[in-house]
Structures are given as C-alpha cells and as structure tokens.
Amino acid sequence: MTFNSFVFYPLFIVIVIVNYILPRRWRWVWLLIFSYVFYSLSDVKYSFILLICTGISYIAGRMVSKTKDNKLKKVWMLVGVILNIGILFLFKYINFFFNSINTAAAAAGLQWTFRGIELLYPVGISFYIFQVISYLLDVYSGKVEAEKNFSHFALYVSFFPQLLIGPIERYNHLEPQLLNPRPFEYQEFVDSLVRVGWGLFKKIVIADRLAVVVNTVFTAPQDFNSPKLVVAIFAFSFQIYIDFSAYSDIAIGTANILGIKLVENFKRPYLAKSVIDFWRRWHISLSNWLRDYIFIRLNYKHRRKKLRKLWISIDVMITFLVSGLWHGASWTFVIWGALHGLYQIIEILTKKIRDKVVKKLNIDRSTFAHKTFQILFTFGLVSFAWLFFKANSINEAVHILKSIITLDGITTEKAWIFKDGSLGLDDKDFWMMTHTLLILIVVEFVQCKHDLLVELNKQPTWFRWAVYYLLFFSITIFGFYGEANAVDFVYSQF
Numbered sequence: 001m002t003f004n005s006f007v008f009y010p011l012f013i014v015i016v017i018v019n020y021i022l023p024r025r026w027r028w029v030w031l032l033i034f035s036y037v038f039y040s041l042s043d044v045k046y047s048f049i050l051l052i053c054t055g056i057s058y059i060a061g062r063m064v065s066k067t068k069d070n071k072l073k074k075v076w077m078l079v080g081v082i083l084n085i086g087i088l089f090l091f092k093y094i095n096f097f098f099n100s101i102n103t104a105a106a107a108a109g110l111q112w113t114f115r116g117i118e119l120l121y122p123v124g125i126s127f128y129i130f131q132v133i134s135y136l137l138d139v140y141s142g143k144v145e146a147e148k149n150f151s152h153f154a155l156y157v158s159f160f161p162q163l164l165i166g167p168i169e170r171y172n173h174l175e176p177q178l179l180n181p182r183p184f185e186y187q188e189f190v191d192s193l194v195r196v197g198w199g200l201f202k203k204i205v206i207a208d209r210l211a212v213v214v215n216t217v218f219t220a221p222q223d224f225n226s227p228k229l230v231v232a233i234f235a236f237s238f239q240i241y242i243d244f245s246a247y248s249d250i251a252i253g254t255a256n257i258l259g260i261k262l263v264e265n266f267k268r269p270y271l272a273k274s275v276i277d278f279w280r281r282w283h284i285s286l287s288n289w290l291r292d293y294i295f296i297r298l299n300y301k302h303r304r305k306k307l308r309k310l311w312i313s314i315d316v317m318i319t320f321l322v323s324g325l326w327h328g329a330s331w332t333f334v335i336w337g338a339l340h341g342l343y344q345i346i347e348i349l350t351k352k353i354r355d356k357v358v359k360k361l362n363i364d365r366s367t368f369a370h371k372t373f374q375i376l377f378t379f380g381l382v383s384f385a386w387l388f389f390k391a392n393s394i395n396e397a398v399h400i401l402k403s404i405i406t407l408d409g410i411t412t413e414k415a416w417i418f419k420d421g422s423l424g425l426d427d428k429d430f431w432m433m434t435h436t437l438l439i440l441i442v443v444e445f446v447q448c449k450h451d452l453l454v455e456l457n458k459q460p461t462w463f464r465w466a467v468y469y470l471l472f473f474s475i476t477i478f479g480f481y482g483e484a485n486a487v488d489f490v491y492s493q494f
Contacts, residue, residue: 002164002489003250004203012254019258020184028155028178031258035160039124046122049087053125054157056083057132058150061139065146077140081133088129091119096329124164126326126494128157130289135171137293144172152179159260161251165244165491167265167285174260181259191453192256197471199249202242203489204479206440209425209433210239211487216424218390221400225409227416228423229400236390237383238437241270243490244283268444270382273374275343278382286323295319309349316348317341327494332388332397339385432478 002008015034019027040047060080067073089097098114105112135156138144147153156175162168182188217224217232224232248265255262265284272278279287295315302311317338324337357363363370391397402408409415414422419430446452456464 002492003247003254004200004487004489016257024181024183027181027258028152031159031178032151032155035155035158035163038160039158039163042123043120045120049091049122049125050128050158051154053084053087053129053132054154055150056080056087057136057157058147058153060136061146061153062148064136064139073140077136080136084129084132084136088125091121091125093325093329094119100331123492127166127168128163130286130326131168132157134168134289134293138171147171147175159255161255161258161260162262165247165251165489165494166283167248167251167263168289169262169285173263177260182261183259187457189257191457192253194253194453194456194468194471195256196250196253197468197475199246199253200475200479201436201471202249202440203246204475206433206436207239207243207246208479208487209429210235210242210437212424212429213433214239214390216422218392218396221396221403224403224422225412225415226404226407227410228418229404231418231423233383233387233390233400237270237379237386240386240389240490241266241282242440247489247491268447270379271375271444271448272378273371274347274378275340275381276347278378279340279344286326290319290323294322312348313345316344320344327389331394332391335394335397336385336389339388343381343385436478 015030019030022030036047036050039050057080060076060083063076064073064080067076094117098117101114102112135144139146147156152175155178156169156171159169159174159178213235214232217228218236221229221232245266252262252264263285267281267284269278269281272281298315298318299312302315305311318341320337320341321334322337323340324333324335327333327336358365365371387400388394388397391400414420419425419427423430425433443452456467
C-alpha cells in the first residue's frame with residue numbers, strides 16, 4: 001500500500017480517529033501497531049527484515065551506551081553499522097556485485113561465472129538503514145542517549161509516513177514527538193489536509209502523466225529521434241522531482257495530522273543557481289546525512305593535509321559516489337553520483353577564477369538575466385545527469401547522447417510533433433500535462449516570496465472552500481482521466 005492508493009485514505013481516517021481518542025501517552029502504541037501493519041501490507045516478510053535491523057541497532061546502541069571503554073564502544077558501534085550495511089548489501093547489492101565480477105572477469109578473458117541470488121527487495125530498506133546508522137553514530141558520538149525502551153525505538157525506525165521513502169529522520173528530532181505528539185489543532189489539521197491534497201495532485205495529475213512520456217521513450221529509445229529524446233529527458237527531470245516531492249508533501253502532511261512534524265525534504269531545487277545550491281535544496285534529509293556522516297568526517301581527517309582543495313575534492317567525490325550507489329545497484333547510478341561530484345569539484349576549484357571574470361567583465365550577479373542564466377545552466381547540468389539515472393544501461397545512455405548530439409531526425413516534420421500519441425499521450429492528455437506543469441512552475445516561483453498557504457488562510461471562508469473543492473475535484477477527475485495510470489513512486493525502488 002502506498003500514498004497514491006485511495007484505499008489508504010479511508011484507513012487513515014480510522015487511524016486518525018483512534019489516535020485522538022486514545023490518551024496521548026498511549027498513542028505511540030497505536031502508531032507502532034499500524035506502522036507494522038502498513039509495512040506488512042506490501043509483504044509481511046518485509047516486516048521481519050525491518051524487525052531484525054531494529055533489533056540489531058537497538059542492541060548495538062544499548063551496548064555503546066553501557067560500555068565505558070572507548071575502544072569497546074567503537075567496536076559495538078561498528079558491529080551495528082556493519083551488520084546493517086551487510087543486510088542492505090545482501091538484499092540490494094549482491095547481484096550487482098556478482099555481475100560486476102563476471103563483467104570484469106570476461107574483460108580479462110577469464111571464464112568465471114558467479115550466479116546471482118533471487119531475493120526479495122524490502123521497500124524502503126535504504127531509507128531506514130541510513131536512519132538507524134545515523135542513530136548509532138549519534139549515540140557513539142554522545143549526541144543522543146541510547147533508547148532504553150525497545151518498542152519506542154521500533155516506532156522511531158518504522159513510523160509509517162516516512163518509512164518507505166523518507167524523509168530520513170534523526171532520532172533526537174523524531175523520537176520525542178512520537179512519545180509526546182502535539183495536541184489536535186483545527187487550523188493545523190486543515191493546512192495538513194491541503195498539503196496532502198497538493199501532494200496527490202502533483203503525483204496523480206502531473207507526475208504520472210510525465211511518467212507515460214518518460215517510460216514510452218526510455219523503453220525503446222532507439223525508436224525516437226533527437227527532439228523527442230530531449231523532451232523525455234526533461235520530462236524525467238520534472239517527473240522525479242514532482243513525484244518525490246509529492247510523496248514528501250503527503251508524508252509531512254499525514255504526520256502533521258497526527259501531531260508530529262517531519263523535516264522538510266525539498267526547497268524548490270530547480271531554482272538553484274549552482275549544483276552545490278541544488279544539493280542544499282534537493283532531498284535535504286539525505287543531503288544532510290551525507291554531509292554529516294560522510295563528508296564532514298572525511299574532511300576532518302584530511303584537515304591538516306597539504307593541497308587542501310585536492311582533499312576537499314576527493315571527499316566530495318567519495319560522498320557523491322556513495323550517494324549514487326545508495327540510489328541504485330547499477331553503474332549508471334554510480335556515474336550519476338560521479339557527475340554531481342565532478343560538478344561540485346569544478347565549482348569549488350573555479351570559484352576564484354569565476355569571481356575574477358565577473359569582476360573584470362563588470363557583470364551584475366543580482367540582475368534577473370544573470371540569475372535566470374544560472375538557474376537554466378544548473379537545470380541543464382542536473383538534467384544531463386538524470387539521463388544516466390534513468391537509463392537502463394550505460395550503453396543506452398550513450399546511444400541517447402549520440403542521437404541528441406548528432407541531431408538525429410531533427411529535420412523531419414514528425415520529430416517536432418509531440419501531441420500525436422507517439423509519446424504515449426493523446427492531444428488532451430499532453431495539454432493537461434503541460435498546463436498543470438506550468439501551474440506548478442508558477443506556484444514554485446510565487447512560493448519564493450509568499451507562503452501561499454498562509455495567504456490562503458487570510459482569504460474569506462467562501463474563497464478558501466472554493467480552493468479546497470477545486471483541488472479535490474482536480475484530483476478525483478483529472479487523476480483518473482486519460483492514458484495515465486497509477487504509477488509507483490519513483491523512489492520506492494531505492
């Protein structure tokens with residue numbers, strides 16, 4: 001069960017009612033029970049893996065807390081971290097590991113063949129493994145006290161709104177709220193419903209239509225010419241953002257309804273003026289995790305070494321190689337991570353040169369034209385990297401790039417017709433996709449200076465309810481109209 005299934009919402013109404021009927025001190029028990037039920041509805045076997053990871057992390061955390069010897073503390077911390085990474089490796093990376101060995105052996109002329117292992121892939125495992133690793137590292141560093149109550153810790157790991165696709169929460173932020181949630185507030189409840197509705201609109205009306213275009217082209221890229229390949233790449237750039245941010249909106253909204261505030265995961269990333277700025281805005285909970293537990297720790301070890309910028313560059317590249325591998329067990333994801341690492345290294349190393357050029361040419365960085373150039377240039381770099389993220393293989397990505405660079409089929413009239421159904425959408429669905437995407441872009445720009453939810457609450461009652469009904473009927477009508485069908489959230493595969 002996922003948030004884009006309407007079966008979830010009648011069930012969620014029951015969850016909310018029971019939650020607020022229960023005394024506040026017992027609500028965590030109800031949330032723990034439902035969180036495991038929610039996860040088991042995907043596959044009951046997933047819950048056993050979740051429970052094993054929770055048990056390992058709980059025991060390791062308690063031993064780190066109890067042990068006075070610093071070396072033994074480190075041993076227990078490493079045991080917990082390594083066992084969790086081992087579980088993640090077993091279910092997510094073992095076949096990638098065997099396939100890579102087979103490919104390397106074949107390239108070397110060897111006849112080794114390692115067979116893969118058919119294992120289920122627990123949804124959300126990458127997210128909750130990173131969450132428990134952050135807990136263990138924070139306990140080891142003394143930032144938090146180890147949780148003594150196993151059930152309390154189990155809820156922290158399994159809290160259903162953010163279990164499948166994040167945000168990746170820190171223990172000291174989430175755990176106190178789970179045990180002592182905020183009391184019911186009517187306006188908070190309404191605002192949260194609006195946010196859930198906006199997330200559903202983004203997912204069902206916009207992202208799922210973009211998914212039709214993306215999947216149609218990337219299923220058989222050799223059948224499409226250069227312009228349509230470019231359209232598909234940009235469509236995926238928007239799809240993955242809208243799809244993922246939609247989930248975050250729904251997760252944050254549903255948690256808010258239950259009196260629990262999750263961290264924000266996005267801050268208009270496609271308005272970023274550089275790739276470094278992009279990663280301050282994109283998947284913020286993961287970006288902060290990578291910064292705090294990989295980059296800063298590496299950078300601290302290298303702080304006294306000569307060639308400081310070289311070591312910073314190495315640390316950035318390692319961090320983003322980990323990011324790429326975290327996203328998927330494929331070399332295409334590794335290349336995607338490496339590209340983002342390379343972008344930021346170039347940005348760091350060329351900063352002084354760029355500042356001198358700007359000063360010499362007397363360029364005003366505060367102008368609309370310059371800011372627009374920075375945003376579009378950054379969007380182009382990010383979209384280029386998304387090609388490797390989406391492509392089924394490196395060869396497929398290279399083929400698409402060759403077709404685009406050689407301007408394959410650009411002179412034919414058919415290459416510039418996008419509403420004929422060749423991209424999977426008929427004229428009406430394509431119109432719906434482009435216009436709702438335009439609405440989203442306008443909303444993103446306006447949100448830079450105005451909180452639209454705050455502004456909406458200032459309006460007369462009749463106007464607010466008109467907006468609520470418009471959002472509801474847009475979801476129920478346009479969400480099921482046309483060629484777009486319910487599609488799993490993109491990040492559910494990670």
